[in-house]
Amino acid sequence: MIPRYQTVLFVVLLVASAAMGVALWQLRERAHQRLLSSQDSTPTQAPEVAPAEPATIYVANDTDGSLLAQVQQLPLPKDPGARARAVLGKLLDLYAAPDAGHPVPGGANSIAQVFLMQAENLDGATGKGGSGGVSSPTQSPATTDPMQMGPELAIVNLTGAFAAGHPSGIETETLTVMSICGTLHATLPRVTEVRFLVDGQLRATLAGHADLTRTYLATEAMPTEGAR
Amino acid sequence: MRWIKKSIWRRRVVWALAAVFAVAGSGRSSGPIGAKAVAQATPRPVAAAAAPTAPGTRFVVVLDAAHGGDDPGGRLNGQSEEAFTLAMGVRLRSLLAARGIQVVTTRESDSTVDLVRRAEMANHANAQVCLSLHGTESGSGVHLYVSNLAPAQPARIAPWKTAQAAWVTRSLALAGTLNSALLQAGMTVTLGRTSLPGVDSMTCPAVAVELAPERAPGKKVTAELDDPGYQARAAEALAAALVEWRGEAPQP
Numbered sequence: 001m002i003p004r005y006q007t008v009l010f011v012v013l014l015v016a017s018a019a020m021g022v023a024l025w026q027l028r029e030r031a032h033q034r035l036l037s038s039q040d041s042t043p044t045q046a047p048e049v050a051p052a053e054p055a056t057i058y059v060a061n062d063t064d065g066s067l068l069a070q071v072q073q074l075p076l077p078k079d080p081g082a083r084a085r086a087v088l089g090k091l092l093d094l095y096a097a098p099d100a101g102h103p104v105p106g107g108a109n110s111i112a113q114v115f116l117m118q119a120e121n122l123d124g125a126t127g128k129g130g131s132g133g134v135s136s137p138t139q140s141p142a143t144t145d146p147m148q149m150g151p152e153l154a155i156v157n158l159t160g161a162f163a164a165g166h167p168s169g170i171e172t173e174t175l176t177v178m179s180i181c182g183t184l185h186a187t188l189p190r191v192t193e194v195r196f197l198v199d200g201q202l203r204a205t206l207a208g209h210a211d212l213t214r215t216y217l218a219t220e221a222m223p224t225e226g227a228r
Numbered sequence: 229m230r231w232i233k234k235s236i237w238r239r240r241v242v243w244a245l246a247a248v249f250a251v252a253g254s255g256r257s258s259g260p261i262g263a264k265a266v267a268q269a270t271p272r273p274v275a276a277a278a279a280p281t282a283p284g285t286r287f288v289v290v291l292d293a294a295h296g297g298d299d300p301g302g303r304l305n306g307q308s309e310e311a312f313t314l315a316m317g318v319r320l321r322s323l324l325a326a327r328g329i330q331v332v333t334t335r336e337s338d339s340t341v342d343l344v345r346r347a348e349m350a351n352h353a354n355a356q357v358c359l360s361l362h363g364t365e366s367g368s369g370v371h372l373y374v375s376n377l378a379p380a381q382p383a384r385i386a387p388w389k390t391a392q393a394a395w396v397t398r399s400l401a402l403a404g405t406l407n408s409a410l411l412q413a414g415m416t417v418t419l420g421r422t423s424l425p426g427v428d429s430m431t432c433p434a435v436a437v438e439l440a441p442e443r444a445p446g447k448k449v450t451a452e453l454d455d456p457g458y459q460a461r462a463a464e465a466l467a468a469a470l471v472e473w474r475g476e477a478p479q480p
Binding site: 174 | 309
């Protein structure tokens with residue numbers, strides 16, 4: 001026979017452990033919620049839409065081998081790399097349009113990244129025909145005084161799908177390269193040199209003709225040639 | 229004592245032989261590049277740029293039918309670019325041979341010839357004209373492209389990748405002659421500058437000739453690339469231009 005005081009003690013202990021279990025469960029739930037709220041990526045502020053501003057884009061035409069400057073109103077980000085990517089995206093969207101004078105499939109998604117870096121830091125890597133590597137990208141504008149920045153090299157990383165789908169030919173490939181160089185220089189005048197990568201790797205040619213191993217001078221793209 | 233003298237004498241003989249081989253090796257590297265040398269490091273000097281051909285010497289044309297073998301090039305209305313350039317090369321070679329012009333071709337069949345080897349063959353030929361033949365479905369008429377290297381003075385030793393720089397002025401003049409002949413033949417011509425790995429290493433007046441379908445102003449195709457009449461018209465115009473070019477002094 002169990003004494004009465006032991007039964008009462010057992011019941012009290014059982015109730016206490018149940019209460020402690022419930023309290024612990026609630027504490028755990030609160031901690032979990034706190035953790036989730038710190039990782040929440042839901043925007044708390046509406047995204048800021050940059051005001052549209054004029055951007056010069058050099059649009060190629062296969063019929064006469066020309067580059068024509070067009071001024072488009074585009075919402076451009078402040079960050080130079082993102083800005084370069086935005087204008088090049090617009091350029092390639094024009095080429096992907098059904099009635100394009102320089103038809104190239106792919107569109108804006110064909111530009112994987114655009115890196116900008118100081119041209120003078122790349123001695124030995126930017127020589128004509130050189131195949132040297134690249135150093136780290138330029139610092140963000142927040143940490144660099146734009147007035148002190150010199151000529152820049154833009155590294156345009158194209159997607160493999162874009163290169164694979166690009167029409168083959170000296171004229172069409174040259175026009176694509178030149179229009180990208182000219183558009184970059186028109187948008188970011190400090191960009192004086194341009195290099196190309198495909199899926200982050202050096203590639204010999206764009207689609208069998210235009211040399212992608214060399215550094216292009218952005219000013220080369222100014223349409224002085226191409227007359228009929 | 230005698231064995232010491234003997235070993236010194238042997239050492240001298242070995243050093244003398246080593247010196248002879250070293251001199252022979254350096255002499256070879258300053259001359260025209262051999263096939264074995266091509267397989268080594270890519271940026272290399274080329275000596276032929278400093279050897280302008282004297283007037284009155286033999287007139288040689290190098291025809292480089294682009295692509296071939298492992299590299300089929302683009303697709304042109306059902307056929308590959310490699311087959312088209314080879315056909316154009318054969319057609320043009322016949323026309324030039326009939327006019328008494330010596331022709332050197334970089335390939336005669338569907339074989340792989342890398343760009344370095346093509347430039348090497350052109351440089352060895354000491355040619356007065358180097359034409360790189362291409363085809364495309366983009367654009368209209370004939371596209372004439374010259375290297376976009378900045379013109380440079382001929383040097384005894386020129387960097388391999390920019391050897392064409394000393395010949396760019398002559399290449400532009402050649403493109404002008406080709407342009408005139410093609411326009412006279414009623415063809416649409418587009419002139420341009422570009423960077424082509426093979427052409428940039430050639431030490432001769434070099435032009436990349438790219439044939440595209442002929443189009444009316446509304447982009448409607450009036451002559452396809454596989455049209456024999458269209459090919460013949462282009463080849464005749466190119467041959468006529470080269471005959472005219474032969475009459476000029478081939479100086480860089």
